[in-house]
Amino acid sequence: xxxxxxxxxxxxxxxxxxxxxxxxxxxxxxxxxxxxxxxxxxxxxxxxxxxxxxxxxxxxxxxxxxxxxxxxxxxxxxxxxxxxxxxxxxxxxxxxxxxxxxxxxxxxxxxxxxxxxxxxxxxxxxxxxxxxxxxxxxxxxxxxxxxxxxxxxxxxxxxxxxxxxxxxxxxxxxxxxxxxxxxxxxxxxxxxxxxxxxxxxxxxxxxxxxxxxxxxxxxxxxxxxxxxxxxxxxxxxxxxxxxxxxxxxxxxxxxxxxx
Amino acid sequence: xxxxxxxxxxxxxxxxxxxxxxxxxxxxxxxxxxxxxxxxxxxxxxxxxxxxxxxxxxxxxxxxxxxxxxxxxxxxxxxxxxxxxxxxxxxxxxxxxxxxxxxxxxxxxxxxxxxxxxxxxxxxxxxxxxxxxxxxxxxxxxxxxxxxxxxxxxxxxxxxxxxxxxxxxxxxxxxxxxxxxxxxxxxxxxxxxxxxxxxxxxxxxxxxxxxxxxxxxxxxxxxxxxxxxxxxxxxxxxxxxxxxxxxxxxxxxxxxxxxxxxxxxxxxxxxxxxxxxxxxxxxxxxxxxxxxxxxxxxxxxxxxxxxxxxxxxxxxxxxxxxxxxxxxxxxxxxxxxxxxxxxxx
Numbered sequence: 001x002x003x004x005x006x007x008x009x010x011x012x013x014x015x016x017x018x019x020x021x022x023x024x025x026x027x028x029x030x031x032x033x034x035x036x037x038x039x040x041x042x043x044x045x046x047x048x049x050x051x052x053x054x055x056x057x058x059x060x061x062x063x064x065x066x067x068x069x070x071x072x073x074x075x076x077x078x079x080x081x082x083x084x085x086x087x088x089x090x091x092x093x094x095x096x097x098x099x100x101x102x103x104x105x106x107x108x109x110x111x112x113x114x115x116x117x118x119x120x121x122x123x124x125x126x127x128x129x130x131x132x133x134x135x136x137x138x139x140x141x142x143x144x145x146x147x148x149x150x151x152x153x154x155x156x157x158x159x160x161x162x163x164x165x166x167x168x169x170x171x172x173x174x175x176x177x178x179x180x181x182x183x184x185x186x187x188x189x190x191x192x193x194x195x196x197x198x199x200x201x202x203x204x205x206x207x208x209x210x211x212x213x214x215x216x217x218x219x220x221x222x223x224x225x226x227x228x229x230x231x232x233x234x235x236x237x238x239x240x241x242x243x244x245x246x247x248x249x250x251x252x253x254x255x256x257x258x259x
Numbered sequence: 260x261x262x263x264x265x266x267x268x269x270x271x272x273x274x275x276x277x278x279x280x281x282x283x284x285x286x287x288x289x290x291x292x293x294x295x296x297x298x299x300x301x302x303x304x305x306x307x308x309x310x311x312x313x314x315x316x317x318x319x320x321x322x323x324x325x326x327x328x329x330x331x332x333x334x335x336x337x338x339x340x341x342x343x344x345x346x347x348x349x350x351x352x353x354x355x356x357x358x359x360x361x362x363x364x365x366x367x368x369x370x371x372x373x374x375x376x377x378x379x380x381x382x383x384x385x386x387x388x389x390x391x392x393x394x395x396x397x398x399x400x401x402x403x404x405x406x407x408x409x410x411x412x413x414x415x416x417x418x419x420x421x422x423x424x425x426x427x428x429x430x431x432x433x434x435x436x437x438x439x440x441x442x443x444x445x446x447x448x449x450x451x452x453x454x455x456x457x458x459x460x461x462x463x464x465x466x467x468x469x470x471x472x473x474x475x476x477x478x479x480x481x482x483x484x485x486x487x488x489x490x491x492x493x494x495x496x497x498x499x500x501x502x503x504x505x506x507x508x509x510x511x512x513x514x515x516x517x518x519x520x521x522x523x524x525x526x527x528x529x530x531x532x533x534x535x536x537x538x539x540x541x542x543x544x545x546x547x548x549x550x551x552x553x554x555x556x557x558x559x560x561x562x563x564x565x566x567x568x569x570x571x572x573x574x575x576x577x578x579x580x581x582x583x584x585x586x587x588x589x590x591x592x593x594x595x596x597x598x599x600x601x602x603x604x
Contacts, residue, residue: 096331097330100404101401109327109408110405110408112394114393115341118340118341119337122333122337123332
């Protein structure tokens with residue numbers, strides 16, 4: 001079984017993990033930094049996704065081992081990994097607008113939970129994941145959505161989340177993470193894709209990824225991330241995600257056989 | 260033989276001022292009373308039609324203030340659904356002069372309106388701006404907290420603005436019988452419940468409306484002495500009337516009253532009147548600026564109105580929306596809870 005994995009900087013944890021695992025399926029990685037994968041276009045003539053030029057084209061060539069396009073006919077399944085909106089983006093909204101019941105700063109403007117949720121969903125609909133879900137639907141193949149990892153627990157003590165490990169701050173963060181999870185689930189459901197979430201045991205009590213999974217995280221160029229980074233996870237986390245994907249494939253094969 | 264009509268300019272005569280003119284190019288209809296300077300901070304409020312004016316002024320480069328901006332990056336469509344980017348504050352439509360006065364008094368702690376929270380299906384709504392949270396809020400306390408923050412922003416708006424543009428919309432309203440509190444929509448339409456013991460219909464008379472606006476003006480001028488006002492009358496007919504009359508008669512009555520009041524108020528040096536009502540609603544335009552429902556104003560109508568406006572108050576910067584309907588699909592997206600009454604017909 002051949003699987004295309006479309007990703008961004010989160011591809012590093014998956015690639016590092018692949019090397020050490022004996023997967024029953026063959027992954028081919030197509031990745032570019034940040035939101036660049038959203039620049040892929042569908043070419044109906046070749047039934048593929050491609051980039052014209054620039055960093056996106058160079059990146060997918062490099063990560064795939066030389067391929068310039070994603071041939072939708074060639075692959076048995078497509079995985080979108082890490083392309084959803086980061087929790088940090090929701091936190092940025094939270095920095096300026098807070099629901100009354102989750103308020104951690106009286107100087108910040110109030111917003112209803114519904115308005116916050118709707119604003120966030122609108123942001124998600126502009127992400128690379130949202131666009132690629134539509135493009136990948138041309139393949140007719142099973143699509144799996146692997147959301148960006150929940151931030152590391154180290155977020156609580158970093159300046160990135162200035163309310164720190166206060167009770168109110170933790171409650172708000174849990175709420176935001178829950179909101180993001182619901183949105184991912186809705187996105188996947190709307191697109192007929194399957195959501196592959198990180199294993200429950202990787203999530204700590206504050207609804208953040210346990211810190212052990214962010215230590216030693218490396219970039220696509222195999223360099224260590226700065227200490228302040230709380231977005232990216234290490235190869236062990238990548239291995240757990242690949243196991244989740246493996247389980248999802250097995251379930252799909254079982255269902256297909258039963259049908 | 261001399262008479263007072265000799266030597267008057269062409270626009271004073273029906274034949275030259277109206278019959279020989281075209282609605283999309285009429286001249287001489289409006290002479291500004293004062294100049295809107297580029298640095299003037301403009302606040303807008305009023306009936307649905309005022310939303311058009313605010314947007315076009317912003318597009319033309321004027322400083323239309325927004326004291327409660329929407330979250331960065333939010334689309335206009337979503338922002339307006341939640342009452343942002345509609346007027347200079349998130350107060351929803353203010354159809355009545357009495358509503359405006361009440362808002363100002365509440366903002367300055369002079370009065371506390373009755374029944375400020377309405378319920379519907381377990382959700383809670385701000386009775387004075389029920390449209391800004393379409394799904395309501397979780398509790399009455401949340402409504403009150405949001406309202407307190409809103410009133411603080413409204414105070415800031417009243418004190419920062421140099422020009423206040425207000426569009427009179429209605430004379431018909433619903434009041435709390437015991438206190439006279441005025442609501443922008445009838446209880447029970449968006450939320451709440453109508454009980455005849457508590458609420459009553461009131462069709463405000465010209466004398467009342469004029470008094471309300473003058474009291475509002477006085478209140479604001481004590482805090483912002485140099486403020487000026489520009490008044491318009493909404494050309495949008497009533498969706499429904501509770502007056503007991505045919506809606507056409509009720510509309511004509513309401514608009515006549517509002518036009519009379521606006522005209523009398525504009526006799527004051529700091530108040531100007533802009534004839535958007537005449538451009539859209541008078542038989543001069545033959546109804547051509549209305550949609551087939553004879554109620555919604557088409558973008559081309561807004562274009563004509565703003566052309567006359569910018570003839571006197573120039574366009575400061577060119578954009579696709581300033582004076583034309585090329586961005587016009589947005590002109591039809593006004594938020595108008597009064598239009599909800601159609602559902603009850």
